[in-house]
Amino acid sequence: MTFNRRRAAAAVLTAALLVPLAACGDGASKDTKDSGAKGSTAPGAQLTVLAAASLTDVFKAAGAVYEKSHPGTRITFSFAGSQELAAQVRQGAPADALVTADTKTMDGLRADTGTPTVIAKNRMVIATVEGNPKKIDELKDLGDTKLKVVLAAPEVPAGRYSKKVLDAQKITVKPVSQEPNVRGVLSKVELGEADAGLVYQTDAAGAADKVDAVEIPDAQNQIASYPAATLKASKNADAAAAFVAWLSTPAAQKILQDAGFQKP
Incomplete structure (x- = not known):
C-alpha cells in the first residue's frame, strides 16, 4: 500500500528549529536540565562528526x-556510506565522533572508538517514481524483470x-545499478x-515531493540500528562525548523521531 509524506520534510525542519533551547541568563532552563546535554558547562570546540548518509537532513x-x-x-558533518566512513576512520581521518547505520560497521571499529550507544532505528521501504506509475504494491513486484x-551496494x-x-x-532482483550509499539509490529514483x-x-x-513510498510489512522488513560513538583519536574528547551523549536526550530524540526515525 502506497503512502505519501509530501509535508514530511518541511515538518521535520520546522519541528527541529522549534525545539526549546537553553535560556541565557540566571540559572538553566527546564529544557537544558531535561536534555542532559550539560548546557553551558559542555566544553566548546570545533567538532567533525562522520555520519551515515541517511542522517544528512536530520x-x-x-x-x-x-x-x-x-x-x-x-559542528561539521561529513556524510557518506557507513563503509566509507569506516575506511576514513581506519585511515586516520581527523574526526571526533562517528554515527553509522548499522552495528556491524561500528563493531568493526572497536579499537578506534569509545563505547557506542544506539541513538535511533529505521526501517526499509520501497521508493517509487512519484505517482507510482508502475503500480508497485509489494516486495514481490520488484522481481519483475521489466522493472x-x-x-545500495552489498557492502553498504x-x-x-x-x-x-x-x-x-x-x-x-537484478539491479540496474548498486549505489555507494542509500542517498544514491534515492537519487536514481527521484x-x-x-x-x-x-x-x-x-x-x-x-x-516525499519527488517519490512515493510503499510500506514493507514488519514480518518482511529489517530494522536498522544507528550507533554513535566518540573516536579515540579526537583532539576534542570532552566536547565529542558531550555531543554523543546529547543524541540520546529528549531534545535530540524528538528531532530524530519527528524525522521518522524510531526510538532506539
Missing part, C-alpha cells in the same frame, strides 16, 4: 539546535538490509533513472 537540523544551546561549539530497480548497510529483505522472501529502489523510511519521507 543531523543538519539537530546540529543547528545543538550549536545554539552550546555556545562556542561548531528498473536500484539497490542499506544494501545488506535490502539483501536480507529480498532473500527472506526468495525474491530475485531522477526517474530507476522505477524503484529500497531505501530507509526516513529518506523516502524527506523526498
